[in-house]
Amino acid sequence: MSVLCIPVDRCFAGESILLDEQIDPSFLELTEKDELVPASPVHVCGTVYCTDEWIIANARVTASFRLPCSACNEIFTLQIEVPAFSHQEAVEGLKRGFWDVGPSLREAILVEVPFFVRCGGSACAHMDDIQKYFRDPEKEIDGHQPFRDL
Numbered sequence: 001m002s003v004l005c006i007p008v009d010r011c012f013a014g015e016s017i018l019l020d021e022q023i024d025p026s027f028l029e030l031t032e033k034d035e036l037v038p039a040s041p042v043h044v045c046g047t048v049y050c051t052d053e054w055i056i057a058n059a060r061v062t063a064s065f066r067l068p069c070s071a072c073n074e075i076f077t078l079q080i081e082v083p084a085f086s087h088q089e090a091v092e093g094l095k096r097g098f099w100d101v102g103p104s105l106r107e108a109i110l111v112e113v114p115f116f117v118r119c120g121g122s123a124c125a126h127m128d129d130i131q132k133y134f135r136d137p138e139k140e141i142d143g144h145q146p147f148r149d150l
């Protein structure tokens with residue numbers, strides 16, 4: 001059983017369940033090679049309810065991670081928000097017990113992590129320091145450049 005297992009019996013009785021959970025981030029199953037280290041519990045805030053055929057979870061999800069900036073490689077904290085996480089499952093086959101939304105939640109969170117991350121939000125906060133390592137076309141030497149002029 002994973003972390004976010006919702007006791008559904010109350011739902012089937014017609015109740016909405018309010019979620020306000022701080023979940024241990026180990027269910028994200030991150031490994032060292034993901035370069036993504038959970039920096040806080042995953043906060044799930046929302047509701048779970050039933051219709052005749054579906055059980056539905058709607059929630060706002062926030063999490064934070066420590067990871068290296070794609071530009072300067074400095075480790076920083078990235079806040080992730082899934083403002084409208086939604087997951088549903090057919091009531092059939094889920095008559096009793098617990099509903100595990102962990103795997104779906106994991107996917108919703110990880111898909112929000114950008115491929116290129118910048119330590120200062122939209123830009124790298126250390127851009128001035130690393131700018132000198134970038135190619136500057138104005139300072140390039142004229143003439144033969146063996147790897148360019150093939």
Ligand SMILES: [Zn+2]
Nearest residue numbers: 069072119124
């Ligand atoms: Zn940076």
